[in-house]
Amino acid sequence: MSINNQWLAIRKPLSAKRRLFLTLLSFLLPLSIWSAVSYVDWLWHPMVEIQDKGDVSYFREGNLVKKDIFREENATLIASGGNPAVGVPANPIYLPAPHEVVTAFYTSFTTPPKRRNEPWLHESLIHSVQVIFWGFTLSSLIGVPLGILCGAYSFFSRLHEPFIEFFRYLPAPAFGALSVAVLGIHDAPKIAIIFIGTFFQQVLVISNTTRKLDVSLIEAAQTLGAKKTKLLTKVVVPGILPDLYKDMRILLGWAWTYLIVAEIVGTSTGITWFINQQGKYRIYENVYAAIIMIGIIGLASDLFLAWLGKHLFPWTGRKQSKLSVFFSRLFGPVNQTVFDEK
Amino acid sequence: MTHSISLPSYLEQSPEVRERFDRLKQRDVLLEIKNLTKTFESNDGTITALDNVSFRARRREFISVIGPSGCGKSTFIRILAGLEYPSSGEVRLDDEEVSGPCPNRGMVFQGYTLFPWLTVKRNVMFGMNMAGHGGTETESQAMQWIDLVGLSKFANAYPNQLSGGMKQRVAIARALANQPRILLMDEPFGALDAQTRAQMQSYLLQIWKNVDITILFITHDLEEAIYLADRILVLKAHPGEVQEVIEVPVPRPRSPEQFILPEFLATKRRLEELIHPKNEYESQELPIIRMTPIGDDVE
Numbered sequence: 001m002s003i004n005n006q007w008l009a010i011r012k013p014l015s016a017k018r019r020l021f022l023t024l025l026s027f028l029l030p031l032s033i034w035s036a037v038s039y040v041d042w043l044w045h046p047m048v049e050i051q052d053k054g055d056v057s058y059f060r061e062g063n064l065v066k067k068d069i070f071r072e073e074n075a076t077l078i079a080s081g082g083n084p085a086v087g088v089p090a091n092p093i094y095l096p097a098p099h100e101v102v103t104a105f106y107t108s109f110t111t112p113p114k115r116r117n118e119p120w121l122h123e124s125l126i127h128s129v130q131v132i133f134w135g136f137t138l139s140s141l142i143g144v145p146l147g148i149l150c151g152a153y154s155f156f157s158r159l160h161e162p163f164i165e166f167f168r169y170l171p172a173p174a175f176g177a178l179s180v181a182v183l184g185i186h187d188a189p190k191i192a193i194i195f196i197g198t199f200f201q202q203v204l205v206i207s208n209t210t211r212k213l214d215v216s217l218i219e220a221a222q223t224l225g226a227k228k229t230k231l232l233t234k235v236v237v238p239g240i241l242p243d244l245y246k247d248m249r250i251l252l253g254w255a256w257t258y259l260i261v262a263e264i265v266g267t268s269t270g271i272t273w274f275i276n277q278q279g280k281y282r283i284y285e286n287v288y289a290a291i292i293m294i295g296i297i298g299l300a301s302d303l304f305l306a307w308l309g310k311h312l313f314p315w316t317g318r319k320q321s322k323l324s325v326f327f328s329r330l331f332g333p334v335n336q337t338v339f340d341e342k
Numbered sequence: 343m344t345h346s347i348s349l350p351s352y353l354e355q356s357p358e359v360r361e362r363f364d365r366l367k368q369r370d371v372l373l374e375i376k377n378l379t380k381t382f383e384s385n386d387g388t389i390t391a392l393d394n395v396s397f398r399a400r401r402r403e404f405i406s407v408i409g410p411s412g413c414g415k416s417t418f419i420r421i422l423a424g425l426e427y428p429s430s431g432e433v434r435l436d437d438e439e440v441s442g443p444c445p446n447r448g449m450v451f452q453g454y455t456l457f458p459w460l461t462v463k464r465n466v467m468f469g470m471n472m473a474g475h476g477g478t479e480t481e482s483q484a485m486q487w488i489d490l491v492g493l494s495k496f497a498n499a500y501p502n503q504l505s506g507g508m509k510q511r512v513a514i515a516r517a518l519a520n521q522p523r524i525l526l527m528d529e530p531f532g533a534l535d536a537q538t539r540a541q542m543q544s545y546l547l548q549i550w551k552n553v554d555i556t557i558l559f560i561t562h563d564l565e566e567a568i569y570l571a572d573r574i575l576v577l578k579a580h581p582g583e584v585q586e587v588i589e590v591p592v593p594r595p596r597s598p599e600q601f602i603l604p605e606f607l608a609t610k611r612r613l614e615e616l617i618h619p620k621n622e623y624e625s626q627e628l629p630i631i632r633m634t635p636i637g638d639d640v641e
Contacts, residue, residue: 214455219449219451225469226468238459315501316502
């Protein structure tokens with residue numbers, strides 16, 4: 001077999017078909033383990049679901065009891081000549097089967113909340129997305145310009161980065177109580193947690209990206225007559241734009257990880273409230289569905305941004321798509337052209 | 343090893359070449375470098391990159407700068423471009439002292455340094471845009487420069503769609519579009535393959551012939567230096583000093599056939615003597631053990 005046909009060859013790419021196959025497999029593997037544990041009776045199943053309680057006084061039909069207790073009770077009953085209980089092997093309530101979770105994806109949207117003033121699931125989700133959006137936007141409004149300044153000028157780097165370097169080690173959740181005291185119990189403290197979690201990393205990551213810009217591009221621009229602010233706006237900013245965009249995608253992912261902490265600050269809201277509420281009612285398939293939904297929203301938005309990035313920065317690819325030509329015309333004066341400001 | 347082949351002296355000039363140099367010497371001095379010294383502080387103490395370098399270039403002269411590695415060629419050209427400052431001495435262009443980068447001195451770097459986010463046309467327009475010019479007038483001017491380097495078809499391409507040689511042609515057009523007094527080129531063809539490099543050399547000579555421009559060209563390729571230049575400034579390493587200024591005795595117009603002319607070879611031999619002194623590499627004999635059978639000889 002030639003080296004091209006091997007599944008395992010160090011640092012060699014795989015064919016498109018094999019890549020797709022393995023991508024599917026990466027999801028199918030955990031799913032099949034979950035299915036096996038759920039549907040194959042002799043795998044795990046530490047509980048027994050009671051179907052006929054027989055003569056055991058405290059068993060209830062449909063309830064789950066531990067296997068050894070079930071056996072013990074039946075043994076004593078048979079010894080004393082009573083009617084044994086009947087049951088089937090089951091998993092604990094916190095591990096629903098895949099099909100139950102799939103159904104929950106639909107039913108959790110259609111089931112009305114228990115109390116009238118409580119939000120529906122889609123309202124909770126929208127609320128979560130809003131908290132992320134504002135936290136991330138506010139952080140970016142200050143963090144991106146500051147990061148670029150720190151990367152471009154040693155002055156700003158020395159003035160801000162040492163403190164930021166220190167501050168980023170302070171865990172954002174630790175500011176929960178403080179932000180409630182300052183900002184009240186509504187969304188403001190939650191947005192503040194996302195902000196604190198994102199901002200300090202953002203400044204450092206972006207200043208680093210800015211510093212990685214090839215210095216000879218700046219020198220070339222200088223010999224062509226670019227000075228001071230023009231050097232920053234016409235060379236540094238467009239030069240780092242594709243990398244900046246990548247950084248923002250990664251940072252947005254981090255912002256999501258702070259969501260759950262942010263949402264239990266003050267009053268519990270959003271998807272976290274939904275998850276906690278369903279946990280209290282012991283409807284674990286809804287809990288799983290909600291957790292998976294967060295994953296899907298995060299991954300989908302990242303894939304969308306990656307796709308968009310390819311078209312926003314046509315100079316990074318070898319071929320230009322129609323969409324990228326459209327964008328380059330639309331944002332022409334911003335990204336590409338240097339029409340004079342006069 | 344080197345069998346001595348009799349060559350004329352590199353100082354011998356044919357009447358036509360001498361006449362050309364006489365005419366050149368009547369031109370105005372464009373660039374004057376006076377007692378240029380540059381030192382760097384390092385952990386091992388002070389390093390002198392350039393020591394008391396003086397030189398003059400006249401208008402529309404083509405100067406090559408050559409020297410062993412570590413002779414401060416790059417520092418030299420970066421000071422001329424205004425990207426670094428001399429420790430002492432001065433650089434005057436058109437009798438005005440140079441300080442800081444300025445569009446009247448164009449620079450072409452070894453790494454192509456095209457702005458990847460701008461199309462070829464926008465790259466060439468960059469300097470004019472920085473000077474506050476824009477619109478269709480500027481655009482058609484840029485197109486002229488792109489035509490000059492033969493890339494009209496690629497005006498709307500991005501740099502990453504071009505080959506190395508094409509990128510460097512755009513870089514030359516971009517520098518020339520600012521209509522500089524002097525074009526500083528820092529090993530501009532160093533990263534190109536031999537074939538493209540030869541092509542670029544002939545392009546550059548054509549451009550130089552048709553544009554009012556003085557060129558200062560750094561290279562470590564001896565043949566390239568001779569082929570292109572009127573005069574060659576030879577630097578010495580540690581510290582970087584002027585070793586000699588050679589008037590190239592090869593007549594113009596230049597063509598690749600001249601590489602085997604006696605005056606060409608004589609100049610090359612002289613440069614070799616200056617840059618790689620004989621004793622330096624002839625004394626290096628490797629302590630090699632014979633690993634082939636006796637009788638199986640190649641020499």
